[in-house]
Amino acid sequence: MITLNEAEAVDIGLSSVEGKNENEVFQALDSLTGIAEGFLSENEEADARRVILSISDIAQAAAQEKMELVTINSVLAFGKLARIAAKKGYGSILNRTIVETGKLGRTAASSSLEAGSKVAATTMMEIWNHSSPEKKDQEEMVAFSLLLRDIGSAAAVQGMEEALLNAINCLGEVGKKVASESLEAETISTLLLLEEIGNLAAEKYFDEALSSVALSIEDAGKLSFKNKLHEAVLQSQWALETLKIQAEEKALINSPIVTEMALDSFKFPGVRETGESIGKLQEIKELQKKVYSSL
The missing domain is CATH 1.20.58 (Methane Monooxygenase Hydroxylase; Chain G, domain 1)
Incomplete structure (x- = not known):
């Protein structure tokens, strides 16, 4: 050539x-x-x-x-x-x-x-794994999650549930990774994006995708509790409660059960909502807006 x-x-x-x-x-x-x-x-x-x-x-x-x-x-x-x-x-x-x-x-x-979007999300994860979270700054990690959210959201809009599932799995892995590293703001950001994709999955009646979101949130939430990231635990609970309602309203088959079972695993003592929780959530949403505007 x-x-x-x-x-x-x-x-x-x-x-x-x-x-x-x-x-x-x-x-x-x-x-x-x-x-x-x-x-x-x-x-x-x-x-x-x-x-x-x-x-x-x-x-x-x-x-x-x-x-x-x-x-x-x-x-x-x-x-x-x-x-x-x-x-x-x-x-x-x-x-x-x-x-x-x-x-x-x-x-x-x-x-x-569909194949192109799936390869892109998978390749992003491979690139991400070339360096550990502690070597990345907060905005880079938030940007990474936002882009995975975008791939999943676009796939959902186009009716491509397999591509959506792939993006959810990738985003779920990010959630687990940052939670295991005790990066609370990044964990909450990822949980917010998973909830957003979950709502879109419900709108599209994607039962399997919504179930996958719930399981990803549950995994990140449990790691958050283990590492004493109480604000992230709260966000996990809030997200699952919202998605459970969405699943029930759409009369989906499996996801109402999956979200309910996930919620049952979040009966942790000593984790309560505070004014600080709401304030931190708003700060993270503002950070997401700032990062997204620069992409």
Whole structure:
């Protein structure tokens, strides 16, 4: 395959998406990925970031044109670059690949590209696992969860329950991870997003997805109690109570039982609502708005 220079690759990539010439788009993306790898190996972070954004531009255009194989190829390219960035200790590049993968997954889901959206969410988790939560700042972790929420929400709107379930599972893993690290604000943020997706699942009558949300909330809540994150425990209870009502109102089959059983496991003494609980919840919602506006 011919290797293109950066400017050629960007031009050919975008024009080939417009012309739906899949082979030429692949050529452009492969060239750009190789160029980004070269910049990373030469410690040229700014140049690598620029090329990653160019890959994202082409990938976004391809996803909007429903070019699923190109979308998946782009996600895998981000994953490859993330692994290199992690080895080199380039946290900002690692975070950029997460954000661009999440945005691409959201577009893929909005375009009804089920495989593309699932690969994006799974790849995000793989990239996330290249560094532990304590090495990420709070806003990065909140952004990560917001993007997974977006993928799940877009999948739900398009009626893709499998893709929604995949996003829920990923978000649930994040919830468990941050709760196990005693990161209360990040845990509450994830619980809020799980509740949001759960409400959407109920609206779409996705019984299995709503049950999965309830189980994810239960897992994060139990870890929160174990680590004395009382505000997160309260949020788990509130979310499950809300979702139980939603499941019952929609006359779903399994999720009312699952949410009720999950709630039964939250009869913890000494965990009560306070004015501070409400205030902290509002602070986290404001943080989510701030982070989302910068994505």
